[in-house]
Amino acid sequence: MKKILVVNVNWLGDVLFSTPAIKALREKYPDAHIACLVVSRCEEVLKNNHRINEIIVYDEYEKHRSLPAKYRFIRMLRKKKFDTVYVLHQSLKRAMIGFLAGIPNRYGYNTKGRAFLLTYAVPAPEEALHKIDYFLNLLRECGIEAKDRNCEFFTNEDDQKQARSILAKIGINENDPYVMMNPGGNWFLKRWPIDYFAKVSDLLIEQKGLKVIISGSKKDVGLANEMLAKMKNKAAIISGQVSLGQLGVLMRKSQVVVSADSGPMHIASAVGANTVAIFGPTSVELTGPVGAGKTIVLQNDIDCGIPCYKLDCRDNRCMASVSSQQVYDAVCKLLG
Helix, strand or coil: CCEEEEECCCCHHHHHHCHHHHHHHHHHCCCCEEEEEECHHHHHHHCCCCCCCEEEECCCCCCCCCHHHHHHHHHHHHHHCCCEEEECCCCHHHHHHHHHCCCCEEEEECCCCCHHHCCEEECCCCCCCCHHHHHHHHHHHCCCCCCCCCCCCCCCHHHHHHHHHHHHHCCCCCCCCEEEEECCCCCHHHCCCHHHHHHHHHHHHHHHCCEEEECCCHHHHHHHHHHHHHCCCCCEECCCCCCHHHHHHHHHHCCEEEEECCHHHHHHHHCCCCEEEECCCCCHHHHCCCCCCCEEEECCCCCCCCCCCCCCCCCCHHHHCCCHHHHHHHHHHHHC
16 A cells, blocks of 8 residues: 655645645545644644545654654654655755655655655746646646645534534524634734724624624734724624634634635635725735635735735735735635
8 A cells, every 4th residue: 555645834724825735636546544743733733634544743843853753753653654755844954754754755845945855856946826826837847737726624524513502592593694703913014903893793793693703813802803893793702712623613603704814714715705805915816715615815005015924014005905805805705
């Protein structure tokens, strides 16, 4: 049996972008054992993916930080006897893992001068590609074609059961229409103003009779409370209270999800939810949502270079330029 290891990337959205490549591998090798190496924070993204046989967590900065721990990790990989590894991660260290694990067929891009660690080093694309196409291009150079490029996020029966319980707990019946607001983001520049989220939520409650759920991780609880304090109407907060699987179910059940560029936004698109995606400093062409759901992307041209990674910028005018009326109109369009 063919044994394949996929060395994945480090961020939730990027791992979702790798799912079309994982699907293509499964279609090419339906009987293979496919394992995926991810960092701990991304494990849940792939936990229910039925195209993967095994998830291997590599915790570079905690569990596997020391040299003895790294040695034990490599020895564990050697015992698994993988015959092929696809290194989606661009770093030298990740390519080193396949090399030290003695995997005979090692495929990856020739980035960071790591060609000597790979048996087949693919030249990096000259033009900028969407992350999905970046991963699929690597497989194409290895003779593997993908049939589609939609991201995938899977949930299980327990996620569905827990999601029903969460809705009951926050006072939303099974058939009550609701929208989900996701105000969080990894960095300040990507966040849409909280005042705007509050205004759109009030409009949807008052003019469309919808209920509002505010989502986010534990670190977004403060943002959720701030948003609720600025609202004239009631909304339910689930920030920091649900797993990614439960979040995926709740998003799929929602009428519309409103979110800035973030991991949850990509989950919404991947599960087929109607999504309003608000972009500012990041590039839609490089990291825009690609999934089964209907998506409206909002991004205004304010004469700033995109993508922008000026993390010390406190202006945030690129996000503020997307008005609450624009978002409300986009939600109404998706509501039909």
